[in-house]
Amino acid sequence: MARLTGFLLMLVVASSLGVVASQHQARKLYTAVEREQQRSQQLEVEWGQLQLEQSTWAAHARIEKLAREKLAMRPPLSGQIIAIEEQP
Amino acid sequence: MKKAKKGVTFNHNPLLRSELSAWRPRFVLLCLLGGSLALIGRAAYLQGVHDQFLQAKGESRYARVLEVPATRGKITDRQGDVLAVSSPVKSIWAIPEDARLDPSQTRQLAGLLELGVSELNQKLSSDKDFIYLKRQVSPELADRIAALKLPGIHDQREYRRFYPGGDVMAHVLGFTGVDDKGQEGIELAFESQLAGKPGSRRVVKDRRGNVVEDVQSIRLPQDGREVALSIDNKIQYLAHAALKQAMTDHKAKAGGVVVLDAKTGEVLALANAPTYNPNNRVKLTGDQLRNRALTDTFEPGSTMKPFTAALALEKGKVTAGTIINCAPGRMTIGSATISDAHPHGALSVAQVIQKSSNIGAAKMALSFPPETMWKMLDDLGFGTPLKLGFPGEVGGRLRPAKAWRPIEQATMSYGHGMSVNLMQMANAYQVFARDGDIVPVSLSRLDAPPVHGARVFSPQTAREVRQMLELVVQKGGTAPQAGVPGYRVGGKTGTAMKLVGGRYAHKYVASFVGIAPISDPRLIVAVMIDEPSNGKHYGGDVAAPIFSQVTAGALRSLGVAPDAPLKPLQVARQGVSQPAVREAM
Numbered sequence: 090m091a092r093l094t095g096f097l098l099m100l101v102v103a104s105s106l107g108v109v110a111s112q113h114q115a116r117k118l119y120t121a122v123e124r125e126q127q128r129s130q131q132l133e134v135e136w137g138q139l140q141l142e143q144s145t146w147a148a149h150a151r152i153e154k155l156a157r158e159k160l161a162m163r164p165p166l167s168g169q170i171i172a173i174e175e176q177p
Numbered sequence: 178m179k180k181a182k183k184g185v186t187f188n189h190n191p192l193l194r195s196e197l198s199a200w201r202p203r204f205v206l207l208c209l210l211g212g213s214l215a216l217i218g219r220a221a222y223l224q225g226v227h228d229q230f231l232q233a234k235g236e237s238r239y240a241r242v243l244e245v246p247a248t249r250g251k252i253t254d255r256q257g258d259v260l261a262v263s264s265p266v267k268s269i270w271a272i273p274e275d276a277r278l279d280p281s282q283t284r285q286l287a288g289l290l291e292l293g294v295s296e297l298n299q300k301l302s303s304d305k306d307f308i309y310l311k312r313q314v315s316p317e318l319a320d321r322i323a324a325l326k327l328p329g330i331h332d333q334r335e336y337r338r339f340y341p342g343g344d345v346m347a348h349v350l351g352f353t354g355v356d357d358k359g360q361e362g363i364e365l366a367f368e369s370q371l372a373g374k375p376g377s378r379r380v381v382k383d384r385r386g387n388v389v390e391d392v393q394s395i396r397l398p399q400d401g402r403e404v405a406l407s408i409d410n411k412i413q414y415l416a417h418a419a420l421k422q423a424m425t426d427h428k429a430k431a432g433g434v435v436v437l438d439a440k441t442g443e444v445l446a447l448a449n450a451p452t453y454n455p456n457n458r459v460k461l462t463g464d465q466l467r468n469r470a471l472t473d474t475f476e477p478g479s480t481m482k483p484f485t486a487a488l489a490l491e492k493g494k495v496t497a498g499t500i501i502n503c504a505p506g507r508m509t510i511g512s513a514t515i516s517d518a519h520p521h522g523a524l525s526v527a528q529v530i531q532k533s534s535n536i537g538a539a540k541m542a543l544s545f546p547p548e549t550m551w552k553m554l555d556d557l558g559f560g561t562p563l564k565l566g567f568p569g570e571v572g573g574r575l576r577p578a579k580a581w582r583p584i585e586q587a588t589m590s591y592g593h594g595m596s597v598n599l600m601q602m603a604n605a606y607q608v609f610a611r612d613g614d615i616v617p618v619s620l621s622r623l624d625a626p627p628v629h630g631a632r633v634f635s636p637q638t639a640r641e642v643r644q645m646l647e648l649v650v651q652k653g654g655t656a657p658q659a660g661v662p663g664y665r666v667g668g669k670t671g672t673a674m675k676l677v678g679g680r681y682a683h684k685y686v687a688s689f690v691g692i693a694p695i696s697d698p699r700l701i702v703a704v705m706i707d708e709p710s711n712g713k714h715y716g717g718d719v720a721a722p723i724f725s726q727v728t729a730g731a732l733r734s735l736g737v738a739p740d741a742p743l744k745p746l747q748v749a750r751q752g753v754s755q756p757a758v759r760e761a762m
Contacts, residue, residue, distance in 0.1 A: 116389040123388045133248075140251075140259045144341035147258075149414035164733070166662065172738035 240379050240392055247373030249336060249357055250401030252350060252364075254410040255443075255622045261350055261364070263336040263357060267319030268312040275329030276301050282327055289322055290314070312355055313337045338364075342410070344452040345417045348468040349408060349620075351568075352455045362468065363406065363620065366566045373401040405622040407443035412436055415730040416448040419723045420704075424450045427709035427719050433470040434723065435603040436731060437701040439610035439692065441626040442618050445700070445731070447471075447600075472569040474596035475686045475705065478673030479655075479716070481592030482538045483609065483642050486530055488553050489541040491638045497527045497645065503536045513584045515539060518672075531648040533655045533670060535591045542590030543583065550586060551578035556633045557605040558615065559597055565620050573597040592671060599688075603703035606690050609643050609667075610698035612636040643667060647695050650721075659691055659721035661729045663739035666693035668702075668724060670716030675708070684708050689720035693728045696740040702728050 156162040187193075223231060252261040269290065278286065278301070287297040290311045300308055312335070319332045338353045340346065351362020358372065359365035376398030381390040416434040424432055429450075436446035453465040467473060489495045506520025517535050521528075529537030542550060554560065560575025574596040581589075588594045600618065607615045607630070614630030634642075646667030650659040655670045668691020674681040690703040704720040704727070713719055 116383070119389055119391070134265055137248075137251075137262045137264050141262050141264065141339050141341055144259050148341065148343075148345075149411060150345070150418070153418075164730075168663070170663065170733070170739065174738065 236379075236392070239381050241382050242377055242379050242395070243388075245376040245378060245398040246334065246336075247375045247398040247400045249338070249353070249373055250371040250403045252367075252371070252404050252406060254406055254408045254413070255445075256410065257405070258410045260342055260346055260406070260408075260410070261338055261340050263338050265316060266313045266335055266337040267316055267332040268335050269310045269314060269319065269322060269330065269332050271301060271308055271310055271331065272306060272329045273301050273303050273308060274306070276327070277329070278327060282325070285325060286310075286322065286327060286330065289318060289325075340455040342413075343456060344454045345414055345448075346408070346410075347452050347455045348449040348466075348470075349406070349413075349447050350455065352458065361466065361568065363404065363567075365568050366620075367404050370404055371401045374399040407438070407441075407445065407619055407622045408447065409445045409731075409734070411734050412727070412731045413446040413448060415734070416446040416727050417452075419726040420448050420450050421452075423706060423719070423723050426711065427706060427713065428711040429706045429719075430708035430710075431464075431467075431469055431473075432706040433599045433704075434727060435470050435599050435701075435703045436727065437603045437607070437618065437703075439607060439698045439701050441623055442607065442616035442630075443623055444600075444618060444620050446727075447620075468567070468569070469705075469707075470599040471563075471565070471567050472571055472598070474571055474573045474598050475688075475707070476595065476673040476676070477592040477597050477602060478671035478686065478688065479533045479535075479538075479591055480602060480669045480671035480688055480690045481595075482530055482533065482590065483646060483669050484553065484557060484605065485538045485542050485550075485590040486526055486645065487608070487634050487638050487642045488550065489526070489544065490641055491634050492545060492549070494544045495526050495541065497641050498525050500525055501529060501534075501537045501540050503529070503534045503540075506536065508536045508539060508587075510539070510543075510584045510587050511582065515584075515587060527645045527648055530642075530645040530669065531651075531654045533649075538590040539587035542586055547578040547581040547586050550589070551575070551581075553633065554589075554595070556615075556631065557608065558601055559595065559605065563600060563604060563618055565600070565618060567620065571598055573601060592673060599703050599705045602688070602690050602705075603701050606692060606701045606703070608633045609639050609646060610692040610701050611639070613639040643692070643695055643698070646692065650691070654717075655715070656689060656717035656721040656724075658717060659689060659724045661693060661725050661732065663741055664693055664728075664732055664737075665695040665741045666691055666725075666728060667695050668692060668721075670721060672714060672716045684710075685714040687714055687716040687719035689716050689724045691724050691728065693732060694737060694740040699735065699737050700728060700731055702731070 249263040251259055253259055283297060284294055287294045290297065292311070297310070300310060310330070322330065323332060336357045338357060340350060340352070342350075349362055351364040352360055353364050354360045359368040364371065376394070376396040378394040379392040380388045381392060383389045416436055420432050420434050423429065432450045434446065434448045435444065437443070438445050447468075447470055449467070449469045451465050453461055490497070495501075500523050502523045503517065503521040504523065506517045508515050515535055519532075521532055521534050524532060524534055524537055526537070526541070529541070554575055560572055562570045562572040564570070576595075585594050604615065604618050611630060613634040613636050614632045616627040616630040646669060647665060648654050648667075649669055650656050650666055656668065659666065659668055668689055671686070671688035671690070673686045673688070675684040675686060676682075677684065686705060686707055687709050688703070688705045690701070692698045693700050693702070702724050704723045706719050706723075709719045
């Protein structure tokens with residue numbers, strides 16, 4: 090009887106230690122998730138800023154100016170365009 | 178017992194010998210029992226019955242409610258190019274009472290905030306509990322201010338809206354206020370879709386401030402939805418650039434260009450002048466803010482004539498070849514006289530459109546009852562707002578048919594005595610571009626084109642009028658400058674005198690509404706220039722070249738195959754020189 094009690098007591102102690110350990114583990118993991126979520130938010134913000142930057146660089150006014158002045162380009166004239174029709 | 182002689186031991190204390198009544202120990206016992214019962218009862222009450230209070234108190238020691246920010250949705254064009262995006266910024270605020278800064282700190286802060294030292298001191302000496310020192314500064318600057326560790330100076334995360342397109346798209350998009358809520362344009366019209374709803378959640382934080390456990394999510398954050406407009410960034414730029422050029426060339430007061438996709442009713446471009454930069458709205462006037470294409474009306478003038486001709490064709494009153502006598506260029510109806518800008522002799526119906534004869538149009542209009550004409554104008558969408566959901570949209574003026582006098586019916590046939598906005602004009606020209614029906618105009622991108630429109634004219638009538646519109650841009654028409662090399666295009670000029678104080682003044686509104694290509698219309702382009710004052714004021718001289726420029730660029734950008742037969746000689750000649758019309762890319 091005393092032996093059984095001792096055994097059960099040990100089991101109880103072991104399981105409570107286990108609870109503490111897993112609780113700690115869970116909190117650590119949760120912090121990690123939290124950090125990643127913040128990072129994803131940060132990246133979202135950065136993505137927005139990059140899109141903004143991209144559309145500023147790719148503004149049609151800027152492209153036209155560069156194409157005309159720096160690269161001496163001009164739109165093709167109607168006679169220089171050959172339209173190719175897709176066969177259905 | 179020796180000791181007994183010296184004193185009394187406890188056991189022999191005489192007090193013990195005195196008899197105590199039996200109730201006294203029982204009473205004490207009862208009191209102790211009662212006391213502990215009360216404690217147990219109270220404990221049970223607090224733990225079991227009234228447990229929320231203490232739980233909340235306990236939780237407040239370690240749990241925190243965090244605000245979860247939600248971002249405002251992006252606005253993109255039809256290809257997904259970003260037109261408006263929110264980016265986080267910081268606002269610097271202070272609790273004046275706590276902000277005890279020494280002069281060098283004040284100087285440092287004023288320098289970073291780009292404020293005067295005295296201005297800053299004045300703000301900090303205010304007796305309010307909370308003041309903004311500067312709103313919407315860059316996160317980098319806020320970090321530098323935070324690094325100074327000044328007492329009573331704090332920052333707060335906010336969002337600011339950025340518009341990479343600047344003034345090109347200003348009127349369509351509108352803008353948001355300092356609190357990231359829409360105030361004008363699409364930002365206001367689509368506010369409910371764009372706005373995000375910030376959420377909040379309760380979490381457990383550890384000693385170092387890390388979140389270790391999510392207790393509950395009170396409200397999930399909802400990011401604003403992305404709105405895809407029907408606008409084509411490239412065509413919008415073409416329209417904006419052409420309009421801007423024309424504004425300076427003709428010293429005009431204002432102007433607008435609308436480009437519609439004839440197949441779907443989507444608005445591909447909507448440009449207005451004067452415009453503004455939505456990223457910097459310091460010196461903004463109401464004049465710059467107006468989205469004229471939707472909120473301003475004007476007398477359309479001759480651009481209405483094709484509708485009159487179409488009605489006459491539809492009702493079988495005339496055919497394209499019917500001759501109408503327009504001599505001698507004047508006509509008296511009741512007590513009023515109407516006249517042509519250039520007197521004509523006898524003209525066919527097609528020529529009335531080509532040469533824009535007021536008398537020809539008036540004669541056709543007087544052949545049917547006012548109700549018939551009113552019904553057509555109403556079907557075309559005049560007199561009522563188009564309901565694009567745009568703030569400040571107007572419907573123009575179209576009086577009920579019962580109130581029309583014959584002279585009014587005559588002037589309305591060539592677009593006087595009524596008013597429209599530019600978008601309505603473009604909308605109505607769908608009947609010619611779409612073989613007689615009209616689909617609703619849309620500012621947001623459509624996934625599937627509307628199948629059925631509201632029929633106004635028969636396809637036969639629409640095609641015949643389309644032929645007449647093509648004559649207008651050819652030799653002998655009023656707008657040869659509207660031609661687009663490589664494509665068959667058509668349209669109608671309009672030159673209306675402006676009403677100033679109830680009288681017609683020598684101020685004009687020049688307009689041109691056209692469709693391209695004629696063989697299978699894809700685009701409707703409407704151009705309006707208000708008060709051109711550099712010598713030219715006819716729609717064919719002022720508005721038509723803009724049409725040509727925008728249409729040429731837009732057709733190429735959309736990859737529409739040329740439908741006009743090539744003229745080799747002309748091509749060879751043009752191949753070496755600059756094009757007659759300077760095209761924008």
